[in-house]
Amino acid sequence: EAQVTQNPRYLITVTGKKLTVTCSQNMNHEYMSWYRQDPGLGLRQIYYSMNVEVTDKGDVPEGYKVSRKEKRNFPLILESPSPNQTSLYFCASSGTLMGNEQFFGPGTRLTVL
């Protein structure tokens, strides 16, 4: 089954404790991206990657890091999480450069205390 998976689905952590949210797709997609969803703000792009070893900042990259060492994986790293990073996070992938249709993962709800 073609899908984008994220882990964990739910995470409660404390300020400053480094964490990684994994994202994996099995569709051989080149383009992957991370979004955060906040009430009243919709989805905002954090980082995106057009291919292996190619990443770039989106709309709200501050406080986040990403890496793309393999085509299928695109982890999101919070080196020192803060309460304002409490949000719902989505990973997405598409087949071509910023392909018209993105496939989204199920989301990761992160709470930073």
Place this chain on the structure above:
Amino acid sequence: DQQVKQNSPSLSVQEGRISILNCDYTNSMFDYFLWYKKYPAEGPTFLISISSIKDKNEDGRFTVFLNKSAKHLSLHIVPSQPGDSAVYFCAARVNNDMRFGAGTRLTVKP
């Protein structure tokens, strides 16, 4: 700055009637527009899209209209069904930049 705006946070319609969801944008460089649907506890799923060179695209019960001069697009669902109840996000793209609206929660009452 919110370049894509959905000014109605919620919409309620009767089953069988038309649902019209609206979206406004400010960046005239956007060249592709999309609608996504999101159910609770799931990621958004693609619904329908339209290129900036067109003014209408239809797919079954779903039609998207684009008015470039007004920088406005709308999604029409006819007839609406209870299963259409979800949050609908409007999105616009230019190059690698994808911007989403805040979403409109549609409730279709039986």
